[in-house]
Every structure is written in structure tokens, then in C-alpha cells.
Amino acid sequence: MGFKILNIITWEKTNPPPNFSCRYFTHSTEQIIWARKHEKIPHYFNYELMKQLNNDKQMKDVWRLPAITSWEKSCGKHPTQKPLSVLTRLILASTHCDAWILDPFTGSSTTGIAANLFGRNFVGIDKEKDFLELSRKRRIEIENPQITTIYRKKINTMMDSILIKECRK
Secondary structure, eight states: OOOEEEEEEEEEESSOOOOTTOSSOOOOEEEEEEEESOTTSOOOOOHHHHHHHTTTSOOOSEEEEOOOOGGGGTTOOOTTOOOHHHHHHHHHHHOOTTOEEEETTOTTOHHHHHHHHTTOEEEEOOSOHHHHHHHHHHHHHHTSHHHHHHHHHHHHHHTTTOOOOTTOO
16 A cells, blocks of 8 residues: 555553453454555654653553553443553654644544644544544543643553653643
8 A cells, every 4th residue: 555664563451351251362462553655755753752751761662551441431432442541652752743633433532632632633533423422522521621631640640650741732
């Protein structure tokens, strides 16, 4: 398809859901493909922030972060919802302040919540009305400044207690 793969990141869940069937290994990882369309157009990578988030060491392509927690389901559940810590790290690593982020399969809009919490613009698309309603509820929730502050603190705690001050609106 003409994409240049920059990295394949492995997200290792520190608290994966159990395998109740006991017929195979527990699914404890997911793959994230970071790619760009045009080889000659440079991509953005915030190396210094990623290094800071990793105790002043170069960040690796294996991320040990928890799966979603109960506070991230406050407006409802999505079957494949991703945690804010993972999406925040991706967004901070690969976008500038005020960048536009498109998620064509937005689901519960975790990408949008992470984008908005850290000063990015967001457009999400989904064909499922129930998921769009969940996304709308989550967006309304973070419009409350107290909730926004709580979410940022929780994300910062999950990302090695580094206070991320990057482009907050």
C-alpha cells in the first residue's frame, strides 16, 4: 500500500484479562503499527519527551502499561477500548501541539480524549450509533475542568509520574 513502517510497538498489558477457557495462552499484548504514507515526507518524533518518560533512557518499542481501568469506563464500555496511557503516549510521541488527529474507527474515542487532554484537535468517525453516543458522553465528561485535571493526573501517574505540561488548552 506504499506505507513506510517506522516501528511496530508491542503493548504489554500489565494486567491482562484472564483466559477463562484455559485452552491457550492469555492474550497479554497488542501490536501498534507506526507508519507514514510518503517515504520522503518527514515524520515527527518527540524523542526528548519519550526519553524523559522512560527515566532518561531511550524508549523501546515494548511498552508495559496497564489495560483500561474502571475510571476509564465511567461513561460506558466498548469491547476493544484502549487505555488513555497508551493513546496519550502515541499522540505525544508523534504529533505537535494543535495537530489534527483522525480516527476513522473511533469506538469510544479514547484517541480523541487523549488528543483533547493534551492540546490536539480531533475528528472521529464510527458507523455504530451506540459508540458515537459513548464518545459524546466521554467528550462532555472531559469538558468539566475538575474531571480533566483528575484524568491528566492519572495519566501522568501511569506514565512514570512525569508531569506532562505539553500544550494544554
